[in-house]
Amino acid sequence: MKNKIWPDRQTLKSVLNFWTFITMALFILDFFSGNKFDSSASAIGIIYLAILGIYAGEKEYTRWQDGFVSRFIGEFFLVIWTILMAVFAVAAPVSAGAFKIPADFAIIYTSVVGVFAVTQRSKALKAKKHTKKDKT
Secondary structure: OOOOOOOOOOHHHHHHHHHHHHHEEEEEHHHHHOOOOOOHHHHHHHHHHHHHHHHHHHHHHHHHHHHHOOOOOOOHHHHHHHHHHHHHHHHHOOOOOOOOOOHHHHHHHHHHHHHHHHHEEEHHHHHHHHHHHHHH
């Protein structure tokens, strides 16, 4: 029997995907509304980061315990977050003050990049360990 922290990764992934799109939508709404939803976007962003951390932690734990191999591409979400950040970063200064980057958006964005970097490093270390084991 495989050790799993979360009984059904697909359920957790569905919850994460739901909160990812809700968080993105709320930050977009906040940006284009002149920051009328700043506190809501911040609160939802915190929920999203917590769920992302749980998902990434469970995935990496399973990778190291059971040899989990991801079939999903986290790069897709990183690209979407990066495009969103780029749009905000370009549109805010050229809007003559009409648009402002939501207060916690940079924190959410850099946290997503950080989680991605850590999971990629973990994946690389696991592959390196597996390669060394095969050579011995």
